[in-house]
Amino acid sequence: MTALHLRGAVLPDGGERDLWVVNGRVRTTEVPGATTVLDGGYLIPGFVDAHCHVGIGPGGPVDLDTAAGQAEIDRDAGTLLIRDCGSPIDTTPLQERLDLPRIIRAGRHIARPRRYIRHLGVEIEPDDLPDQVARQAAAGDGWVKLVGDWIDREKGDLAPLWSDDVLAEAIRVAHDAGARVTAHVFGEDALPGLIEAGIDCIEHGTGLTPETTAEMARRGTALVPTLINIENFPGIAAGAERFPSYARHMLDLYENVTRTVAHAIEAGVPVYAGTDAGGGIAHGRIVDEVIALHRAGMSAEQAIAAGSWSARAWLGYSGLTEGAAADLLAFADDPREDLETLRNPALVVLRGRVVRQTVR
Numbered sequence: 273m274t275a276l277h278l279r280g281a282v283l284p285d286g287g288e289r290d291l292w293v294v295n296g297r298v299r300t301t302e303v304p305g306a307t308t309v310l311d312g313g314y315l316i317p318g319f320v321d322a323h324c325h326v327g328i329g330p331g332g333p334v335d336l337d338t339a340a341g342q343a344e345i346d347r348d349a350g351t352l353l354i355r356d357c358g359s360p361i362d363t364t365p366l367q368e369r370l371d372l373p374r375i376i377r378a379g380r381h382i383a384r385p386r387r388y389i390r391h392l393g394v395e396i397e398p399d400d401l402p403d404q405v406a407r408q409a410a411a412g413d414g415w416v417k418l419v420g421d422w423i424d425r426e427k428g429d430l431a432p433l434w435s436d437d438v439l440a441e442a443i444r445v446a447h448d449a450g451a452r453v454t455a456h457v458f459g460e461d462a463l464p465g466l467i468e469a470g471i472d473c474i475e476h477g478t479g480l481t482p483e484t485t486a487e488m489a490r491r492g493t494a495l496v497p498t499l500i501n502i503e504n505f506p507g508i509a510a511g512a513e514r515f516p517s518y519a520r521h522m523l524d525l526y527e528n529v530t531r532t533v534a535h536a537i538e539a540g541v542p543v544y545a546g547t548d549a550g551g552g553i554a555h556g557r558i559v560d561e562v563i564a565l566h567r568a569g570m571s572a573e574q575a576i577a578a579g580s581w582s583a584r585a586w587l588g589y590s591g592l593t594e595g596a597a598a599d600l601l602a603f604a605d606d607p608r609e610d611l612e613t614l615r616n617p618a619l620v621v622l623r624g625r626v627v628r629q630t631v632r
């Protein structure tokens with residue numbers, strides 16, 4: 273493989289440096305014979321989509337070829353690391369493809385019958401949760417995805433799927449197996465039990481209150497708010513005339529989401545960028561989410577971090593340091609000055625190979 277040489281301001285510190293890339297790794301000392309592919313500009317580790325579904329399309333589960341196409345769209349937008357938050361198909365063959373983003377899989381969503389989108393998750397009775405968590409922990413790459421709440425048609429509103437006791441046991445089982453656990457949560461009521469049980473991350477989190485926010489901050493529980501997906505709540509509410517309390521609740525969560533996420537950021541909850549691409553959200557929209565996080569109160573640099581180096585560190589990948597995975601993006605201008613810059617990487621390097629280069 274040809275060695276690459278890049279010179280630019282390396283974020284987050286912004287120092288002007290030379291980097292070399294060989295055998296898929298970043299080197300900070302000169303590699304003789306390297307080809308210079310960047311001389312000036314700004315370098316960041318590749319984007320992370322911390323909540324993405326490779327294998328789900330607008331109509332539900334898709335085949336492996338379609339899933340590969342989704343991953344390509346994400347890659348072309350600069351997403352080089354995906355935390356897949358539940359997929360109905362086994363995407364392990366895509367992990368063999370060097371031209372696709374790295375995918376950290378969570379196995380399948382764990383839900384109850386009639387308490388989630390049909391055909392996406394495994395549907396079980398609550399007593400079976402710990403066993404199923406063990407199964408999905410073994411099938412995934414260190415993450416397990418629970419559906420924490422969903423509409424309960426008998427109550428006509430959002431309601432938790434699991435009791436506090438079974439959650440505590442299930443999360444213990446996952447942690448004993450070396451896996452972290454996250455949960456889809458829209459409303460307020462499922463959050464105390466999940467957080468108390470030691471869950472590692474909350475997805476969406478639109479129902480966070482000052483109390484649950486403070487508890488997440490204290491414990492270091494992460495939040496992936498998927499702000500661009502919350503934009504779909506009014507549409508969900510409009511389609512739920514049979515459940516007026518639910519519809520009102522969803523609209524209320526939607527109207528407050530910016531404030532909810534701003535409080536979480538302010539309180540010190542670790543917040544990461546995730547698009548929820550798959551069903552209702554197109555793949556390749558990571559920059560929209562980074563910009564949405566900035567609007568919700570993060571500084572431009574914090575918002576980039578939430579979709580790049582901070583998220584990578586959270587998932588076990590380092591920044592552009594000696595020996596790091598050579599997954600990086602280069603920009604002609606400083607993206608901290610204008611986040612729109614992030615839409616046009618001059619260079620995308622994945623596993624040490626140039627996968628996209630824009631000639632200026």
Ligand SMILES: [Zn+2]
Pocket residue numbers: 323324325357548
């Ligand atoms: Zn999702």
